[in-house]
Amino acid sequence: MMHLDMDAFFVNVELLNKPELHGTPIIVAHEGPRSVVCSASYEARDSGVHSGMPLARAKRLSPQATILPLRGDYGFYSRAVMRILRDESPLVEQVSVDEAFIDLTGATAIGGSPVAIAQRVRERIADELSLPCSAGISINKFLAKMASTGSKPNGLWVVPPHRVQEFLDPMPVNKLWGVGARSATLLNEYGIYTVAQLREFDAQWLCGRFGNAAGNHLYALARGIDHRPVVTERVEKSMGAEHTFAADTRCVADIERAVQGIALRLGRRLRAAGKTAGALTIKYRYEGFETHTKSIPLTEPVDSGMQIYRIACAALRAMGLLIKSCDGQKEQASRALRLIGVRAERLQQCASGVQQTLFALDPQEGDGAEKADWGRVERALDGIHTRFSAEAVRPASLMGYTAGRTHMHRVQHRQG
Structure with missing residues (x-):
């Protein structure tokens, strides 16, 4: 069993475009009063900086660190790494964007010893992608993971059975x-x-x-016991995103823009996976980290970002989160929100040749023709986003909107 883990993945991807920063403290994070560290170079880690730490604290610990924003190339390099691993063995379990387990049991007959395979993989990743990685080899997942952690940075550690x-x-x-x-x-x-x-x-x-x-x-x-096998498929149970506002807000325009951005991303991910959602869950957090969720069953499954947006906004009003101001002239949030999130649940495979989003979910949300138009528009935009980037074409309401940070997430269960 081999575990491969990319070293400071986000940092090293950024360094491909900024090689002059090699050997210096670097922090990859969104700028903002509530931002957290996504990744830190080993030079920054020497000062106590680590992933998940509030950015403000990280700056105090490493005041000389260069702060680099998140970009969109991580998926490209992650897929390239996984392709290299699958060239050696079909039994690859990707556990995150930058790490995977590889069952080498059958691969050694063609590829040589586990050490030879690990060295070849690491050399290919370095030569083809210019990225460093660490690997651990042992008799099971747990020990391989511990070995790769111990080999960091840019190392290889083998734990044979008699030395466990x-x-x-x-x-x-x-x-x-x-x-x-x-x-x-x-x-x-x-x-x-x-x-x-x-x-x-x-x-x-x-x-x-x-x-x-x-x-x-x-x-x-x-005792180093771990009987878990490598699982090559993961079935998504849900997918969603959350947006943390730069400052607590009661502004309906800011809240709706955040929900729209989340919904459009969510729709793209659903369509890319060939899935529809049978339910949505709205998550909202007030100041003081008071958090609530509300589940919304749907009469028809959806994969349209605009439909998700409309349903979510209607739910916020139905729950009393968005209300009329005292003078009745405009809307505002009933309480200042710190975070808003939307999660698609009850995922199912979209019926072949059928776009469920063409059917009306609510008579007040427009007729079937309007929904069909949105379905066609979003599917056309999918091609543009795939070829260029998710930011290539955006609704006018989202242009220049960066009042906070959005985090995508998903929940999976394994299927052998």
Whole structure:
């Protein structure tokens, strides 16, 4: 089993266009008072900067760091990396934009030893894409992942079967893959700081303190046990996006623009996947991180961004989030919003040759002809966006709109 992980992926993709910044602290993030670090160079990490950290704090820790905005090339390089991996083995499980597991069991008959394959993959990625990566090889996913983490940056680490405990035992328990801060703290309270100490306790004791699932998981980790196979297909259960406003807002125009941007992206992703949504979930967050969600079942499945936008805005009004101001002359949010999100759920494969978005969902939302026009327009725009970029053509209402940051997300389950 091999685990391949691109090193500071977002940073190194940006460095392809800014080679003069090599060896300097770099942070990739959207600028804004609520932005978080998407990626940091190892020079910035030396100052304590890490992914997910508020950008404001990262700037204090590494004041000399160059802040680079996110661009749109990451998908291209991610796909190129996965193609290189699939040249070596068909059993590739992509777990994120910049990492994957590769089952090399059958590949060694043609490609040579696991080490030879890993070296060839890393050389191809460096030569063809000019990007560094790290790899770990061992007998299962867990150990391969831990080995690749230990080999960073730009390294290769092999953990053979007879050296598993030698590799794991000195490791702090908080470094174990899947052990979060809370679990590590609880283990420390019992005097368990290393894997060697964790291995002294049997499954019954661990299950008694951490519950059956977590206890058995810890017992297996301490012994390097992991029976999960590589899964080559992942079926999406939902897909969606969230937009965090630069400042808490009650402005309806800002809220509607954010929802429209989310909805159009969501529609493109649904159509690209050949899927329709049977339900939408609206997520909204007030100041103080008070968060709520509302699920909306649909009478007909949709894949149109404009339909999603209209349904979401109607839901916001029906829920009382958007209300008339005291003078009754204009609308405003009932409370200032920090975040708005839309998630498409109950995904199903779009019937061949049928565009579900052509049918009216609400008599007040326009007739079938209007919906058919939007369906044709959006499908035509898909080709332009694929050839150029998602920003090549946008509604006039979204031109120049950057009042915050939008984050795409998806939920998947595995299918063997």
